[in-house]
Structure formats: C-alpha cells, structure tokens
Amino acid sequence: MVKPIIGIAGNQLIHPTEFFHGNQVSYTPQGFVNGIQKTGGIPFILPIGASALAKTYINQIDKLLLAGGQDVSPDLYGEEPQPKLEETNRNRDIFELALITEAMKQKKPIFAVCRGMQLLNVALKGTLYQDLSEYKDWKVKHVQQPTTPEFATHSIVTEKGSILQNILGEKKRVNSYHHQAVRDLSPELIPTAYSTDGIIEGVEAKNPEQRLLAVQWHPELNFDKDERECALFDYFVNQL
Structure with a gap:
C-alpha cells in the first residue's frame, strides 16, 4: 500500500537564540510529524520560500497541512495593524497563500490548524479579529497557559452533518492557544464548530x-492521549 505524502508548511525561527548559535532555523512542531506517521502518512516539511516554488512543492505531495504560529499580516485582509497584534512573518504568509492557491488548483486536500485556519479564511477573502478584545461577546479563555496542552480547556459544539461531528461527536472539550480568530467567514467556507462564546472553531x-x-x-499537542484528536489525523491522512 502506498502511503500518502503529507506536505507540512514549515515555520522559521528568525530571532537568534543561543541554542542554535544565532542561526535561523526552519521547522515544524513534532506533533504534526508524529500524528501523520502514526496514522500512516509520510510527513514532508515545506520550508518557507518564494511563491514561485509553490507549484513544484504541491506537485510532490498528496495533501497539505497548514500549522499554527505567528499572527497573519492584517494588510492581507485590508486592515492596519492594531495595538494588540503580535509577531507576524510576511514571507510565511505569502508563501503559504501560494501553497493554498496551488493546492486548491490541483484539488489536493488541505487540513489547517489554528493560524492555518485563519490564513485559509484570509486566502478565501475572509477577515480576522486581530485580537479577541475586538470581539464583543468574548467570554471564554482561548489562551490556556499555564495549563498544559494535554488538558482540554473549553468546550466546542459541532454542526449536525459536518465532518467534525462525524469524527468528534456533537460536543467536545479542546485545548486552546489563540488570541486571533475568524471575524468575517469566507463565502467559500461553512462554520462547523463553535466555542460557547460564539467563536468559530472549525470550518469546511x-x-x-x-x-x-x-x-x-x-x-497535534494531544492526539497521543485523546483518541478523537488522533481520529482527526486519521481522517486527514486516509480519507480527506
């Protein structure tokens, strides 16, 4: 049986650290690598590069995974940066937008996580809350530090008939590490999960x-302890 090749859009450590002797580093969180391998896929990390490389990269993979990380550059959805905007990496934004465009052109599946979901929404003409303080109904803690990611922190409710409900059930508790969120949803997407304060937690x-x-x-931070989170990887690798 041929295993699917899963391209993971990589991140880049730009700020110098003593651990890497001041060198920049291309990387992806180990949880994505492990989750893909556990469910039968072959992870293939795509380092940030020129947009012109996107077609070549997408040609080499079967599916694309968009990981978490920095805030999305707000000018990409027509806004000036607000005071609570955190670090951005425009090179990453532009490269991943090219990957999304090419993956959709080639009709290859995309699984997007956290920032990945936000960027996917922006790529398809949606907008974001630059910080949850802009959301008037914000009532739930969406950045769970210091609680570790293996422990879920808030509830979500999935939409009937959605992929997420078929995998996770109607209700689930999830971990949470985001201060940005979807504001105006892309007309090409449908919301399929919400937190109890109304933030969109899943789209298809x-x-x-x-x-x-x-x-x-x-x-990717607790698939090894939560069977339903592992089932998300299994669905992406073997069915999506």
Whole structure:
C-alpha cells in the first residue's frame, strides 16, 4: 500500500537564540510529524520560500497541512495593524497563500490548524479579529497557559452533518492557544464548530468537491492521549 505524502508548511525561527548559535532555523512542531506517521502518512516539511516554488512543492505531495504560529499580516485582509497584534512573518504568509492557491488548483486536500485556519479564511477573502478584545461577546479563555496542552480547556459544539461531528461527536472539550480568530467567514467556507462564546472553531468547504478541513485548536499537542484528536489525523491522512 502506498502511503500518502503529507506536505507540512514549515515555520522559521528568525530571532537568534543561543541554542542554535544565532542561526535561523526552519521547522515544524513534532506533533504534526508524529500524528501523520502514526496514522500512516509520510510527513514532508515545506520550508518557507518564494511563491514561485509553490507549484513544484504541491506537485510532490498528496495533501497539505497548514500549522499554527505567528499572527497573519492584517494588510492581507485590508486592515492596519492594531495595538494588540503580535509577531507576524510576511514571507510565511505569502508563501503559504501560494501553497493554498496551488493546492486548491490541483484539488489536493488541505487540513489547517489554528493560524492555518485563519490564513485559509484570509486566502478565501475572509477577515480576522486581530485580537479577541475586538470581539464583543468574548467570554471564554482561548489562551490556556499555564495549563498544559494535554488538558482540554473549553468546550466546542459541532454542526449536525459536518465532518467534525462525524469524527468528534456533537460536543467536545479542546485545548486552546489563540488570541486571533475568524471575524468575517469566507463565502467559500461553512462554520462547523463553535466555542460557547460564539467563536468559530472549525470550518469546511462549501463546495464538497474542494476537500478542506480546519480547526482552531491543536490536535497535534494531544492526539497521543485523546483518541478523537488522533481520529482527526486519521481522517486527514486516509480519507480527506
């Protein structure tokens, strides 16, 4: 049996640290690598590069995974930066937007996590809350530090008939590490999970022929302890 090759859009450590002797580092969280391997896929990390490389990269993979990380540059959805905006990496934004465009053009599945979901929404003409303080109904703690990610911190409710409900059930508790969120949802996406304060926690493609799945939490941080989080990886690797 041929195992699917899963391209993980990589991140970049730009700030110098003593651990890496001041060198910049390309990386992805180990949880994505482990989750893909555990469910039968071959992880293939795609380092940040020129947009012109996107077609070549997408040609080499079967599916694309968009990981978490920095805030999305607000000018990409028509806004000036607000005071609570945190670190951005425009090179990463532009490269991943090119990967999304090419993956959709080639009709290859995309699984997006946290920032990945936010960037997917922006790529498809949606907008974001630059910080949850902009959301008037904010009542739930969405950045769970100092609680460790293996422990879920808040509830979500999934939409009937959605991919997420089929995998996770109607209700679930999830971990949470985000201060940005979807504001105006792309017309090409449908919301399929919400937190109890109304933040969109999961989306899918409106067009069933476009295989997209995105979540706002981090299954890569506790898939080895939560069977339903592992089932998300299994669905992405083997069914999406």
